[in-house]
Amino acid sequence: MSQTYLSLTVELPEEASESVQDLLHEAGALGLEVRDREGPLMPGVRAPQAGEAIVIGYFDERETAEDAQEQVQEAFPEARVGLSEQPQQDWSNEWKSLIKSVHVGRLWVGPPWDVKNAPEAAVRLVIEPKMAFGTGDHPTTALCLAAVDAYMKDHPGASVLDVGTGTGVLAIAAKKLGAGRVVATDNDPVSVELAQENQADNGTPDIEVSGKELTAVDGTFDLVLANILANTLIELAPLIAAKVKDRLVLAGVLAHQRTDVEAAYQKLGLTLLPGDSQGEWVRIDLKR
Structure with missing residues (x-):
């Protein structure tokens, strides 16, 4: 596995959160982080806008992450989607806590x-x-x-x-x-x-x-x-x-x-x- 991971961040209406989580699981996400009104946020993370959820899928292969991004954009055209690369070490313990x-x-x-x-x-x-x-x-x-x-x-x-x-x-x-x-x-x-x-x-x-x-x-x-x-x-x-x-x-x-x-x-x-x-x-x- 590489020393970095890719995070695919999806911001969309809260009622669509469960559906996009399923899509990211099926697309090969290693793990998911969900920020919504149902759970407490981890210290220092950005909260979703009112009525929205932020769903972040973690990937270790760029091709898999980019394919997932395309699927999300096609299935949820109203979503704001961003793909970024982060050091793997930054997320491992946070992911475990989820x-x-x-x-x-x-x-x-x-x-x-x-x-x-x-x-x-x-x-x-x-x-x-x-x-x-x-x-x-x-x-x-x-x-x-x-x-x-x-x-x-x-x-x-x-x-x-x-x-x-x-x-x-x-x-x-x-x-x-x-x-x-x-x-x-x-x-x-x-x-x-x-x-x-x-x-x-x-x-x-x-x-x-x-x-x-x-x-x-x-x-x-x-x-x-x-x-x-x-x-x-x-x-x-x-x-x-x-x-x-x-x-x-x-x-x-x-x-x-x-x-x-x-x-x-x-x-x-x-x-x-x-x-x-x-x-x-x-x-x-x-x-x-």
């Missing part, structure tokens, strides 16, 4: 430097937040962790498929909570590598982690998880639905996208169940 541990049901999920604060009785997942999405502190991940905890409590030994696994957090959680066969897939090689590292660090070596297409994954699964963007969920609906034996949990969906995502899966014969939400984010639960 990663928070979470306690969801029986699960504690957090970074290695916060393990000492994990509750004694919790099932611990140590996730190294590097270049993939899913450290537990994002609402969509937390919503899915709650679903995994609830399902595994009632279905010990269930088989689980995690589509778009990112850091592998959901697959690892399922395994630690007593799942049988667990398969995790992602089309991003960096995510696959990181998920495999986290799998080893958490003592769950028998999870099948790979970059396989869904059509190459054998069998159906009691619980299928897909925490990815709404348009991808709709696009992959026939492939994802075909893998569901009992329960399907979808996340990465904003409230205004819910109806379209639900319709895509109901058309394929799945029955809608009560889901959950956190802020603008919704979790969609369905049953075969």
